[in-house]
Amino acid sequence: MMRTTLCLLAAFLLHVWAGPSISEGATPQRPNIVWVIVEDMSPHFGCYGETLIKTPNVDRLAAEGAKFTQAFVTAPVCSTCRSALITGMYQTTIGAHHHRSGRGTEKIHLPDHVRLIPKLFQEAGYFTTNGTNVGPKKPPRKGKVRIGKTDYNFEWDPSVYDSNDFRNRKPGQPFFAQIQLHGGKGRTNDTPNPVEPAEVVLPPYYPDDSVIRDDWAQYLNSVMNTDIQLGKILDILREEGVLDNTYVFFMTDHGISHARGKQFAYEEGMRIPLIVRGPGIEPGTVRDDLVVHIDMAATSLELAGIAIPDSMQARPLFGPKAKPRDFVVCARDRCDETVDRIRGLRTARYKYIRNFYPDRPYLQPCAYKDEKQILKRLRQLHSEGKLNRDQELIMASTRREEELYDLENDPYELNNLAADPASGKTLVALRNQLNAWIAETGDRGETPESDAMYDSDMKVYVDTIRSKGGAMIPHAALIESNIRQMKAWAAQGK
Numbered sequence: 001m002m003r004t005t006l007c008l009l010a011a012f013l014l015h016v017w018a019g020p021s022i023s024e025g026a027t028p029q030r031p032n033i034v035w036v037i038v039e040d041m042s043p044h045f046g047c048y049g050e051t052l053i054k055t056p057n058v059d060r061l062a063a064e065g066a067k068f069t070q071a072f073v074t075a076p077v078c079s080t081c082r083s084a085l086i087t088g089m090y091q092t093t094i095g096a097h098h099h100r101s102g103r104g105t106e107k108i109h110l111p112d113h114v115r116l117i118p119k120l121f122q123e124a125g126y127f128t129t130n131g132t133n134v135g136p137k138k139p140p141r142k143g144k145v146r147i148g149k150t151d152y153n154f155e156w157d158p159s160v161y162d163s164n165d166f167r168n169r170k171p172g173q174p175f176f177a178q179i180q181l182h183g184g185k186g187r188t189n190d191t192p193n194p195v196e197p198a199e200v201v202l203p204p205y206y207p208d209d210s211v212i213r214d215d216w217a218q219y220l221n222s223v224m225n226t227d228i229q230l231g232k233i234l235d236i237l238r239e240e241g242v243l244d245n246t247y248v249f250f251m252t253d254h255g256i257s258h259a260r261g262k263q264f265a266y267e268e269g270m271r272i273p274l275i276v277r278g279p280g281i282e283p284g285t286v287r288d289d290l291v292v293h294i295d296m297a298a299t300s301l302e303l304a305g306i307a308i309p310d311s312m313q314a315r316p317l318f319g320p321k322a323k324p325r326d327f328v329v330c331a332r333d334r335c336d337e338t339v340d341r342i343r344g345l346r347t348a349r350y351k352y353i354r355n356f357y358p359d360r361p362y363l364q365p366c367a368y369k370d371e372k373q374i375l376k377r378l379r380q381l382h383s384e385g386k387l388n389r390d391q392e393l394i395m396a397s398t399r400r401e402e403e404l405y406d407l408e409n410d411p412y413e414l415n416n417l418a419a420d421p422a423s424g425k426t427l428v429a430l431r432n433q434l435n436a437w438i439a440e441t442g443d444r445g446e447t448p449e450s451d452a453m454y455d456s457d458m459k460v461y462v463d464t465i466r467s468k469g470g471a472m473i474p475h476a477a478l479i480e481s482n483i484r485q486m487k488a489w490a491a492q493g494k
Helices: 002-018 056-063 078-085 117-123 210-239 295-303 373-383 389-395 421-441 451-468 472-491
Strands: 032-038 066-072 127-131 175-181 246-252 271-277 285-287 328-332 342-346 350-355 402-406
Touching (some): 032 295, 117 127, 175 210, 210 373
Antiparallel strands (some): 328 342, 350 402
């Protein structure tokens, strides 16, 4: 009896730690891999605790697979996040850490040992796609394939993608598909049962203001539209008869685009939803361990039986090679014309943030954000003295060099403990941990971006805006003003 019990226990533990596997006696069949990548969205879904809206498709995906409650991006802005994801490497290690870098005459080239994930799948015989089509199948276009969003900050070969729709593959060919959804960029009231602004409850660091509430309501509407689109994707997989042999990854490229969200290392910017459904994954699994979005890369290769490059920094999330993380790091550097450098290190309980430009405001001149009505409204309320202490934090004209938050007791990151003697040991430990990470990963943010690269990017950026003409001309003037401010700060050594 004891021997039987021990054998059952051993089998159970092997199942838990080994993760998805092929049943004994079954014919091995290479699984398909689908990445559903949503723009500008935090974990505001029913399965993550959102109660104001209904998200049945995302919730069902979580119920049928594994939901990660502590998933984070390594960069809180799209191009750097996507550059990291598609390589399984920290963007700071491969030199892709500045948002939209390499768009001018100065280019970024990946180190020789860094390979794009779709290329690795292609070499293994997979059909690779990147698209936005969640509707009826369309015949493949002749000539150049129009693929979905990539936004990679380096030179790369578009031939790593065979098509924009996995349904164009050969019969029986396994596929690796990226499906891009507009997500939070599509703020709208055009959705079934739209949210009323009066119903919205904002985080305490935002004022209870009609402009802010209306924006948040439209954002939640976009969450519901995203859920509908996910449902269509799952229907297509089901209709194609491949759902049961497909691993579906659902994630966003960073948090909500708001004052403390996108571009910042606060929870609103770096925490994302991550759900994985597929063969062998126990339905209803909830994982509270710390993971970063690049881990999708290693996990996908592992599930497909493709060797993970030794130099890859991503880690598989399932199976015997899975290794838990003690902490995760999110890095923000230049975003368009706005020069910055922030590193955020998060453990299960604490968040440590280092601001490398403490003499600058949090909300530096930034044309992308300054054009938003929510930012205009925040600046107005700030100038009128109508923001409380918590709401004023992001409006500060300078920053503390270090920030420390006890997320267990301060989930909104409002009380900076960096100057609290009682938190001194924690501060030093996390400071040293970040220093070690910077050294070990070869964080290239240690070296300032060259003037040639900055000027090259800015010329293309401004010229593109100007080429659109009309109302975009004032936008170009704002960017040029911001560029002058950045250069002035640089001249002052700030």
